[in-house]
Amino acid sequence: MQILATFEYSTFVEIAITELEQKGITTIYAVPLDLRKKEPRLLDSIHRADGMSFIDKGMIFAFMLGTIGASKGFVWPGGPIIWGIGGAFVGFLIGTAMSWVIYRLKRNKNQLQLKKGKTSEVILIVTCEDHQVSVAEDILWDHKALGLAITK
Template identity: 70%
Template sequence: MQIFVTFEYSTLLEIAITELEEKGITEIYAVPLDPRKKHPRLLDSIHRSDGLSLVDKGMVLAFMFATIGATKGFVWDWGPVIWGLIGAAAGFITGVLLNWIIYLLKRHKNERELKKGKTGEVILIVTCEENNVSVVEDILWDHQALGLAITK
């Protein structure tokens, strides 16, 4: 049986490996994952998306500001069409700037965490007999495993 486990790299991982070796399980393979080094792209294409979008808040605010501008445009000079377009442009720019500021703050926070010493995760592959699976599983969960999968 093989057990695949993910851990955040810490001393608990080392202790779990030591306990497994004390129980007679010697086929243990640990693979550290490299943290992301490049920042996500700011503009998504139709074929690739990373979940980061700068225009979502811009579109919502453009709709809201255009509605308000068109409504007030019936009273103001230049009319509802021009004020609706001005409101849409102002809302879109406000939303994009808001998303840009939020992105920069999150990126700065993530860079600080990486500099602080937050390391990547580790995948641990443990090969053992079927009668040892529950013991291995208990040891791994007791040492704060993030996820666990068992295969035959």
């Protein structure tokens, strides 16, 4: 049986490994994780999308202000076509800017939550016999494992 556990890197990992070895479990593999160093890409490609779009609000505001500009353009000098195109352009800029501001606020909030929350930095893979699983599981949970999975 294999037990996979994730830990935040601390002395608890070392203590858990030592305790497992004392209980007769000697096949232990610890893997440190590389944390993300770069910011994720802002614009999506056709093959990778995260479900967020900057132009949705821009198109909605372009439609609204373009319609208002075209209807007012019958009264204003310049005509409905010029005011409709101008309103659509201004609406698109307003909506895209609004999406960008919302993105920046959410990104900063998520970064603060990541700093406050615990991140997995080490994966511990323990291979043991069936009768040793409950002992190993208790040791890992007692030493502050963030997550645990048991496989055959």
